[in-house]
Amino acid sequence: MSKFTDYQFKPFLRDAIARLGFEQPTPIQKEMIPLILKGSSAIGQAHTGTGKSHSFLIPVLQRTDASSDEVQAVISAPTRELASQLFNELQRMTEGTEVRASLLIGGTDKQRSIGKLKTNPHIIVGTPGRIRDMAENGALAVHTASILVIDEADLAFDMGFIEDIDQFASRMQADLEMYVFSATIPEKLKPFLMKYMESPVHVKIGERKPLTEGMHYSLVPVRSLGKRKKLLEVMEAINPYLAIIFTNTRQNADELADFLAEHGVKAGRIHGDLTPRERTRMMKQVRDLEFQYIVATDLAARGIDIPGVSHVINFELPDDLEFFIHRVGRTARAGNEGTAITLYEPSEDDKIVRIEKLGIPFIHEDVKNGEWTEVKERHARKKRVKQEDELDRKAAALVKKPAKVKPGYKKKMTQQMEQIKKRERRLARKHGKR
Known part of the structure; x- marks a missing residue:
């Protein structure tokens, strides 16, 4: 039919x-x-x-x-x-x-x-x-x-x-x-x-909506500020209709909601430790748009339909990466656009790599003076070093040691290798592979 x-x-x-x-x-x-x-x-x-x-x-x-x-x-x-x-x-x-x-x-x-x-x-x-x-x-x-x-x-x-x-x-x-x-x-x-x-x-039904459709995936480095202060910076730079901030445990959800309250942000909280009466009251407040932010845990939030979510913020990355997909699926629904912001520390790089393998196209961004700016990819330096190593190997393979060596032959070989590397870099720039 x-x-x-x-x-x-x-x-x-x-x-x-x-x-x-x-x-x-x-x-x-x-x-x-x-x-x-x-x-x-x-x-x-x-x-x-x-x-x-x-x-x-x-x-x-x-x-x-x-x-x-x-x-x-x-x-x-x-x-x-x-x-x-x-x-x-x-x-x-x-x-x-x-x-x-x-x-x-x-x-x-x-x-x-x-x-x-x-x-x-x-x-x-x-x-x-x-x-x-x-x-x-x-x-x-x-x-x-x-x-x-x-x-x-x-x-x-x-x-x-x-x-x-x-x-x-x-x-x-x-x-x-x-x-x-x-x-x-x-x-x-x-x-x-x-x-x-x-x-x-x-x-x-394998056609889960493509993960990229209507979504902006922002990956924000925490650096020396600490996650809580970085979260405040991010919150100052966005104006969500409704944002869910995900933590991994009930205790962390309560502590984060208390921290936000101390900084003048009234946030709802949804986790398994709420009494039935508290949960009913909280959901009514959410539907009445009393909150712009909700702090939630995965299991508690997954069984609840919360309409109008414009932003998802991963304050902590889940251990079970399927939950990452459930989290970001809370926004960009019914043809609307959505933003998923993930705060990460260097120690979480392994999780980020695994999430990228799920098809998440992270954009490396940071907030400076209340403005969003694109930043260098977290592996940019590693990539550069790796590319230089590859160029060195390629140039060394192309420049052969002469059968009869003369004084200054090493200097001449080095110059030839540098010319090859320059040419390769030029070609890489031309094809957008910097």
């Missing part, structure tokens, strides 16, 4: 898709929607920003029987924020219909959640731990559900939730259809998938 109007969707779903402004399915939607409509278990491998959520929300809603009083589908998301976003989207799409959905997430009143389940919802959206909890104490009748969607499966695995999912999945129907969505499929996740999925269709 090349357009959403080509599908025979229920009227309320057609209206919802029109309200969303969707005309043509994205590649992941084009592949996954027919599979879910048909009931074929499948793995959808695609990166954030590819339209994954609607590739399962739309067909699950199409297959939901509003006249039934049973739970028909369970949608699991690894973080409360992500589960809340999916639930809110589901509510928007089912407004004015008989379709019932319930949100089950940790950090909320358990008794109230149990109360909401007195009438069986048709669709459950929630975090793995709370869904398991409700299923095990008998408040949630998952045994009637024939569809299980696992969103951000690799993140669920990283956060240790696969056992929770396994516990409630085993209570669901024997002919369970499972739809797994993930940016990557870690090797250690495969035994779990094989337990529930027999020869699933594996849809892999």
Whole structure:
């Protein structure tokens, strides 16, 4: 199907898709929607920003029987924020219909959640731990559900939730259809998938947006200032709509946010140590544009959709370089441009080299007096020395020692070698290989 109007969707779903402004399915939607409509278990491998959520929300809603009083589908998301976003989207799409959905997430009143389940919802959206909890104490009748969607499966695995999912999945129907969505499929996740999925269709959308599209990658040397002071310099030189500053640990995120506050910068913070109430309040403040900067850790930020990010600043480089890709993928979305600024110290050169091998075209820049200036590549001196060594070897190979040596022959050979090197440098300049 090349357009959403080509599908025979229920009227309320057609209206919802029109309200969303969707005309043509994205590649992941084009592949996954027919599979879910048909009931074929499948793995959808695609990166954030590819339209994954609607590739399962739309067909699950199409297959939901509003006249039934049973739970028909369970949608699991690894973080409360992500589960809340999916639930809110589901509510928007089912407004004015008989379709019932319930949100089950940790950090909320358990008794109230149990109360909401007195009438069986048709669709459950929630975090793995709370869904398991409700299923095990008998408040949630998952045994009637024939569809299980696992969103951000690799993140669920990283956060240790696969056992929770396994516990409630085993209570669901024997002919369970499972739809797994993930940016990557870690090797250690495969035994779990094989337990529930027999020869699933594996849809892999390799067209992650080119890393260079709409992006400016700035590589900024820290030098003698120290990272925190260099960060302040960088912040004075940019005026972001919204910037996420990434650190590697929760403690570093708090310390950096405190440091920024001491220097008059009000920054939000998103990490795993926030209480549910703090996280909810923080996300509301972010959406209300109370912050121009957010300090975040990788796992906490990956499960949250933060719209309008114009800049990403890598205060620390991640140990797992896949997280670098996730970080910079936070900006330059939906056709907008974005800037990723990476602060680095000489000791981090190995990581920078590995990131460059991922296809990141860094531009070597620095901030001086509030202005951006391009600086020499960090390997410029090494390259120069290497080029000179190559020229010396080439010239030495071309200038032969005469069969009969005369006084001053060494001086003459040196002059010939210098002439060859001059000629080679001239040719290199002419072809832009300086």
